[in-house]
Amino acid sequence: MPHDHADHDHPHTLLPPDPALRVKALETILTQKGLIDPAALDEIIETYETKIGPRNGAHVVAKAWTDPTFKAALLKDATAAVSEMGYYGRQGEHMIVVENTDEVHNIVVCTLCSCYPWPLLGIPPTWYKSDAYRARAVREPRKVLAEFGVTLPSDMSVRVWDSTAETRYLVLPQRPKGTDGMDEATLMGLITRDSMIGTGLASAP
Amino acid sequence: MSAPEPVFEARWHAELFALTVHLNEVGRFAWPDWADRFSATLKRHGVDKNLNGGDDYFDAWLETLEAYLSETGAALPQDVAQMRNAWEQAYLSTPHGEPVSLG
Numbered sequence: 001m002p003h004d005h006a007d008h009d010h011p012h013t014l015l016p017p018d019p020a021l022r023v024k025a026l027e028t029i030l031t032q033k034g035l036i037d038p039a040a041l042d043e044i045i046e047t048y049e050t051k052i053g054p055r056n057g058a059h060v061v062a063k064a065w066t067d068p069t070f071k072a073a074l075l076k077d078a079t080a081a082v083s084e085m086g087y088y089g090r091q092g093e094h095m096i097v098v099e100n101t102d103e104v105h106n107i108v109v110c111t112l113c114s115c116y117p118w119p120l121l122g123i124p125p126t127w128y129k130s131d132a133y134r135a136r137a138v139r140e141p142r143k144v145l146a147e148f149g150v151t152l153p154s155d156m157s158v159r160v161w162d163s164t165a166e167t168r169y170l171v172l173p174q175r176p177k178g179t180d181g182m183d184e185a186t187l188m189g190l191i192t193r194d195s196m197i198g199t200g201l202a203s204a205p
Numbered sequence: 206m207s208a209p210e211p212v213f214e215a216r217w218h219a220e221l222f223a224l225t226v227h228l229n230e231v232g233r234f235a236w237p238d239w240a241d242r243f244s245a246t247l248k249r250h251g252v253d254k255n256l257n258g259g260d261d262y263f264d265a266w267l268e269t270l271e272a273y274l275s276e277t278g279a280a281l282p283q284d285v286a287q288m289r290n291a292w293e294q295a296y297l298s299t300p301h302g303e304p305v306s307l308g
Contacts, residue, residue, distance in 0.1 A: 013299045018289075019260075019267050020217035021296075025288035026270070027224060028307065029280045036227055044223035049212050090226060091236035112244035114262070123212045123222070129258030131251050165240035 048123055054193035056087050057120035057170055061196060062187040064097075065175045075099060078170070087119040091165070095120070098161060099172040100198075105152050107145065107198030108161045108169045109137035115163035117170045121193060128197065138162065148199040161198075171198040179205050218263045225270055234273065243269045 016024075030036040060082055064071040074081040078095040082088070089095070095117060098106040110116065111134050116124040127133050136144050141158045145151070152158065161169040173195040179187060182205070194200030213219035229236050246269045247256065256262055274280040291307055299305045 011301065013296050013301050013303070013305055015293065015296045016217065017215075019264060020215070020220075021289045021292045022267060022271065022285065023217045023221045023224065024292045025285045026274065026280055027220065028288050028292070029284055030224075030228075030274075033279070035233070035279055036224070036231065040227050040230075041220065041223040044226050045213075045219045048222070049219070053212070091229060093236070113240055113247055114258075115240060126214065126258040126262075129256075129262045131256045131258075133258070165237040 048118075052119060053122035054120075054191075054196065055188065056122075057117070057193070057196045058188040058191035059184075060085065060087070060097075060120060060170070061172055061191045061202075062184040064172055065179075065187055066184050071172075074172070082120065089117075089119050089168070091118075093117075093165065094167045095170065096161075096167060097170050097172050098159070100174045102156070102174075104157050104159055105145075105150075105198065106159050106161060106169075106171045107137060107141055108163060108171060109134060110163040111135070111138060112162075112164065115165055115168055117168040120170050121196060125193070145199065148194065150199065150201060171196050173200075173202040176202050176204050214259055215263075221263055221267055221270070225266070228270075233277070233279070239269075239273070242273060245269075246272075 015021075027036070027038065027041070031038050060074065063085070064074050070081065074097050078097040079088075081097075082095060093115075098108075100106055110128075114124050114129040114134075116128065133144065138160050141160050142152065145158070163169055173191065175187075176190060179190070190203045190205060192200050192203060195202045213222065225239065228234065229239060243266060246265045247262070250256060250261065250265045254261075256265070271280070271282070271285065275282050275285075292305075295305050295307050
């Protein structure tokens with residue numbers, strides 16, 4: 001919580017903003033009715049803050065770059081392939097991995113709300129949830145990509161994937177040149193979150 | 206990896222997210238139903254202005270959850286308002302630095 005006047009004493013604790021008080025109210029009421037377990041809420045926050053994030057997705061991508069059998073399985077049935085690595089959706093969603101090639105660049109959006117492959121990428125960044133990205137990624141994907149610093153050859157096609165509550169997409173970025181012989185752990189360091197959303201490319205070594 | 210960013214911009218975003226995920230996991234609602242309702246709220250909020258994906262996004266999320274819990278009777282609006290005010294009073298009457306709890 002921002003503490004923006006630290007230079008004088010507070011007679012009382014800083015009052016949280018209105019929505020924070022409303023969330024607390026819901027938590028208290030539902031706890032009192034026995035409908036929720038407050039410890040489970042802490043566990044969920046802790047999990048998303050420390051255990052689930054883009055490193056999971058990077059692990060999947062690095063494995064796909066180094067293991068052709070895994071890559072084939074991933075492109076065929078991503079839900080099963082990533083589940084075997086211990087990554088599965090809490091909402092039972094179906095995962096699809098789309099592969100970038102010399103001919104096609106993929107980019108993921110959720111025009112409805114902000115569906116996102118949580119188990120592989122964690123919580124989406126703010127821009128992913130903004131109206132601007134959600135509307136423009138479909139309408140003018142090349143312009144959006146350019147704003148992210150990604151300029152594609154004119155003969156490369158761009159495919160936009162619109163996520164839903166049931167289906168979440170992950171982009172398999174192209175493996176950068178000059179990375180032959182690198183192991184999975186080193187490769188993971190080149191795989192950014194944005195490269196798995198499609199608004200970036202994997203970093204050069 | 207990209208530069209680290211906080212996963213949640215504000216604590217209440219995290220609490221609201223966790224509360225909703227937990228309610229889904231204990232079977233209070235199916236996730237696709239939640240997503241339908243949430244996207245309808247976002248659409249309504251986005252008519253007059255461009256949502257930036259931060260506080261305004263979670264405001265829409267909270268409004269959706271409050272409406273859902275009200276409809277199912279799990280948390281009625283008058284009870285939520287009363288409890289919200291109780292928390293406000295608790296904050297205002299707790300000396301700075303001490304943990305806040307309902308009396």
